[in-house]
Amino acid sequence: MAIFRQLSLGMKAALAAGTVLVSIIVSRSYLAGSLELGAWRCLFRLQLALFANSLMLIGSLYIWRSTVSNLSHSPATESVCFKLWKMAVVTFLALAHSSFFTMLFLVAEEPYLFSLAAYSCLGAYIIMLFFLCTLSGMEQAFQFLAWRSGRVVGSLDKTRKLALRPALTVVVTAVLSVVGLLNAAQPPAVKTVEVPIHQLPPSMDNLKIALLSDIHLGPTVGRTKMEMFVRMVNVLEPDVTVIVGDLCDSEASTLRMAVAPLGQLHSRLGTYFVTGNHEYYTSDVSNWFALLESLDVKPLHNENVKISATRAQRGGGEDGDWICLAGVDDIEADSLHYSGHGMDLEKALGGCSPDHTTILLAHQPLAAKRALQARPDINLILSGHTHAGQIFPLNVAAYFLNPFFAGLYQVAQTTFVYKASQRTFKIDYSHNRFLKDGQPFRYISGSIHYFRVPRFYWKDRLLKMKMAGLNAIQTYVPWNFHEPQPGQYQFSEDHDVEHFIQLAHELGLLVILRPGPYICAEWDMGGLPAWLLEKESIVLRSSDPDYLAAVDKWLGVLLPKMKPLLYKNGGPIITVQVENEYGSYFTCDYDYLRFLQKLFRHYLGDDVLLFTTDGMFEKFMQCGALQGLYATVDFGSGINVTAAFQIQRKSEPKGPLINSEFYTGWLDHWGQPHSKAKTEVVASTLYDILSRGANVNMYMFIGGTNFAYWNGANMPYQAQPTSYDYDAPLSEAGDLTEKYFALRDVIKKFVKVPEGPIPPSTPKFAYGKVALKKLKTVEEALGILCPSGPIKSLYPLTFIQVKQYFGFVLYRTTLPQDCSNPTPLSSPFDGVHDRAYVAVDGVPQGILERNTVITLNITGKAGATLDLLVENMGRINYGRYINDFKGLISNLTLGSKILTNWMIFPLDMEDAVRSHLGDWDGHDSGCRDKACARSSSNYSLPAFYVGNFSIPSGIPDLPQDTFIHFPGWTKGQVWINGFNLGRYWPAQGPQMTLFVPQHILMTSAPNTVTVLELEHAPCGDNGLELCTVQFMDRPVIGASQTYSRLPPHVSVNQDS
Template sequence: MKKIFRKFSTILLIFLSGVMFSQNKISAFEIKNGSFLLHGKPFTIHSGEMHYPRVPKEYWKHRLQMMKAMGLNTVTTYVFWNYHEESPGQWNFSGEKDLKKFIKTAQEVGLYVIIRPGPYVCAEWEFGGYPWWLQKNRNLEIRTDNKAFLDECEKYIIQLTKQIVPLQIDRGGPVIMVQAENEFGSYVEQRKEISLQAHRRYSHKIKDMLLKHGITVPLFTSDGSSLFKGGSIEGALPTANGESDIDVLKKSINEYHNGKGPYMVAEYYPGWLDHWAEPFVKVKTEDVVKQSEIYIKNNISFNYYMIHGGTNFAFTSGANYDKDHDIQPDLTSYDYDAPINEAGWATPKYTALRSVFQKLNNNKLPEIPQPIKVITIPEFKISKTAPLFDVIKGRKPVVNNQPLSFEDLNLGSGYVLYRRKFDQNQKGTLEIKGLRDYAVVYINEKKMGELNRIDKKYDLDIEIRKGDRLDILVENMGRINYGSEINHNIKGIISPVKINENEVSENWEMFTLPFDRFPDYDYKLKNIPQNSPVIQEAEFNLTETGDTFLDTRDFGKGIVFINGKNIGRYWKIGPQQTLYVPGVWLKKGKNVIQIFEQLNPNTTIKTIDHPILEQLVGLGGM
């Protein structure tokens, strides 16, 4: 009996010891007593933002090492829903899209990770991260307490959490915080027709989904300091984007976080975003250094948005909207005037900030990684050119009485050629008020003019004769990613085409041109009409590889593929006049360049060893 008692006592003691240990166990990362605590000790977040989809996967480690060498301790990234759900229900987290690999690489480098998964992200990214096909469901309304929308959000959050839950810091990974929604306060402010209570029901449901599916690290929100009423979420730390005044920062966070910190600026802007047809925005190095020192002196956690911007490859760039422009499409380059430039080079801003952070470190910071080698490719000629009108011959069009939108044609990005033949003369003003976003108009394959949303040019004078064929080549230049206009993101021609106020209906033919891959075509030598849209191809040989910059100053408007990868959009109006070509997408020996040129075919390909991002020509130069 005594043996049984002793055995029972031993088991009880072990059990009670375990209970006491679990009660006293220090969380790996937590918010406690107004501070961030890392393994029980106060921790100040010095973070830089970098989005893995904007950087080739082979360069992730280099860019992360650049951050570490600057003195940062954390990397922050958005996760773009539409980048991973490639079509409804088809998810991809492999290769370039391997989020787990990005997070693990950050840990290898010695950086903690903050995840900003949205579902809405803004980020100057197509549709703010939402899949375009959400708009096909007429019962769905984004960013609201709407069952159809929330059902889709939960599908995304389930897939997302599979990637990040195992890599949270309490499971041995580097993920220390996760954001719930994004900049929701500004959206609440713009959509006052919806009650604050309804807005908050939605944002809190997003938080609940994250918790339900395994997020255990602290949650946070980010908004302008005056927008916490609509944007803050109970149980999540409010952080203030862009706030430079420490007193305002603390007062705002105190009001919505139990009267105490920690205090964090989730977005401090060392640069700014850029649009086609507008000057490239610069932020002075001395201003960035001064503000950084203020944050550091006052023990404020902060995140540089962006520390390294990268590139909006393919059709990933988004757009803004304001009263003067129906759309402000973002550049292919997401350089952002960031401390680490688009190609991963250390800028003077980087060097100055590194000196600031070195003062905080007792140990010498790591050496700055060497930049990726840069090459220039000897000038060469385009060898194959074909008119787009020939390329689509033989394709079966969609026929309808009115032009259909991209969405109705089941097309997310790229172009649609709208065509109609006339059986009687027409003369006057062609008007397309529902143009989304840019169009070139042709009669019998001869260019008549350009229309675009940027300067609200929706009409031009034309003369059509009986038997003539009208072609309207329409381009989606990126869905709006910020503000209430995000709800009006249908692309293509979305209202009747008119000539002299009369609707042009019946017998519209539509050819979809997604350019998800470059079209196969049996090129034949022929004379190309001036100002004709064309596809072009050429081969070039390399004895070594490295980053380079395609000089597009002699081009018109279009997109470029290198070895099958869409490296982005160019447009002669600027300010961007080069396209960044990552060296890891080139190879020794034969390489292939393919171009879709919408305006004026070019015959010569040139590269240079530096970017040109500040040469604005403007719409007047079109």
């Protein structure tokens, strides 16, 4: 006992730590089986806390001596400042010591102030101790070298010297601690690494594994962060997700709610877990296994699973087409004698043949080294543990103590080394170029709109674009496509923009994002949602408070989804456009642009490259450009390229030349010939652009389809058709064209294009003629189309006022006077938007049409029913008239009288066609309202026609794409199996056929074709004859024309 008293405090602390360590080993070896499980776990946690604090006490004594005791002889020790300093050091050390008790006994679902403070102090404690030891070692080394050389070492005044060390220590510790805290507050960066495994089965080529490690749920990480991690993983759409240990720092019962978000992980072939050292320090691992299995996360407890291209199972895939995914317990379980646990490589790899790909999950790199020594045939080992780069100085120790530190290593045959580095994309103004990761870069891009191409075909189209030599793609994000109703967001299936961008990333394509909020794009209302017009006085694309509030809310949903996909975060998005061609809009509101700039910076960061695009006229650049947004231009073929880029140089004297929209073709309008741009002219202009070192995006590289009602329109009112073929290098159906190969040949002159076969044009099939029978007229089906009955109003209401944003609305009133003689029905203020099919007591009278027919003579008796079926043909997408209200937007007159007392029927065509088609065969329309219970004997059109066809059997690779043709039909809408293909109008053209993608067709049952004919069917109007449509293996778009491209704000003289 006397000897113990004579020991220094440091020696006593070391002796205490050794004693606790011995007690841990003894209890693990001899008491684990005899103690009740709960008591045994509590004992171990207490031992672990005492052991850690005993070791820390040695360091705390050294810190105290260096920062307090050595100053005790100074005259300043009696000052209030010194007493406060001592209290601060005591508090700091007490919080640091409490961190282990917090981890082992005081964990909650979310971190709280005390736990965060304790762990922050623990990090600062480690930094401070390291710095003090380093400083002391340097002093001792300096003195030793001076003594060896026989030189006399000068010294500072003793008081100054004693004060300098703690002051310097505090400054260094504070700086490094703040850096560490800022680093910890950042979301994790996603790193993408390609691993070349030659044994991988062909069916599993491009297998994507998401690796999570060292999450450490507990004092500093809770449910909120776990939800963020899960969202980031799901954005990547991995085939397999693996969690390689140190998931938790406490018991499963305590962290049950914090870990619950793991149940939302979406991995096609499963999610798997192996233990880390912290699982054995802090919890009963069996409870964690049970909890994880309830969340559909499979623990690999020295075991493996066989994963095939379609499923994970214990037996493997068909014909041995599988990989072996194995997991071992952490090696710390051996050191701790944790009952039933320990690294057992032989058991874990049981059944994993050297002939198959083997992937091993092992938490510690030391375990990975042992595994490779025992089984060198393992193809890939995934580990964690080192926290590489997370906190200094532990990262230095981790580097020297572990055989692998960070990144990708290949240890057999050839050597691959992956070093994670900061990804950057910025402008080099001194050399007029982009820098990607510090290297000169030029993009050659093409536009593809994911909202115009079915998700089923995204990969096919993107791969064709890559094989043309493109290294980037450009896409818009239409607000109305994702928020069709206020607050109701759609980001799944064909709306899954995150998946589309990630798919481009997987194929090695960068992404230029154009999220608007206004996009033009010949899309309904330029991508702005129609419900914005519910406030009639709203000024769109301006600093109108109502508009800004809606934009703020929308971008607050969209941009956080885009942030993980930015290039700096491991994604493919290199630049982001703000607004679109704003210089062409009449408001010229710089406050609006500044608002958008601030919003984009807030959500995406100050280092993201934001840009604008405007037409190649100086006045457009003046209103469209803003300091802090890089200004680019757009122009098409046959243009003076030098003059066009000189316009950009007036806004951007330095920086890369960029044509953000190089037009490869042009859009169509109903009733006009199909637009075409000569291939040789487009190719020549592209060569001219690239030869100047400029960056270019080809608009469009594939146009796609305006399915359903999504087409836009221009003023004076001209609606665009369903096809958005655009005469692009890839056709509407994704077919390779002459223009595709011509542009590829140009690109080959400047960059190396990918080798290998180009994906072929998708096969098409002519399914032939399909007979359709007349089902019901719109009037007969009113009870189904408008089950809630009509809205009654003295005067007509617009589509917006009845919350019908697309499609059709039936307006009904009665004739207030006898019209035996033809009487003019007029819209004196051109208030029919866009096309009204007029009938009196079911007898068609004609059509009122926007800008064209505003007066129509009708006949009928007083009190007869006057119906106007009004079609929204697509909202204006460009210019000052985008506040495009639909329906009867002003009063109608009959003779000189204003018509009143309207019954207004918003028609839900989509729900009726998809859900209630089988109810239509009877004579009962379902109408229960006197307003619609009229005699329908005179009604013949508009009407629904329906027919079925089956995919032929015995022919391989069916179904295939096809085109539906409407010989003899006039105008209407068509659905196949409930999917709204869009509008047909062969009476006007140029589009005569509609593209039918194969994924909407069925082979297991007959396919249903539903046609709404608005004007005239080829089989008469009595419904007794059968009409036909025809499925063809080629499109018919009609007569074509050529032109020299001018900006969209300049009229084009088109010659047939």
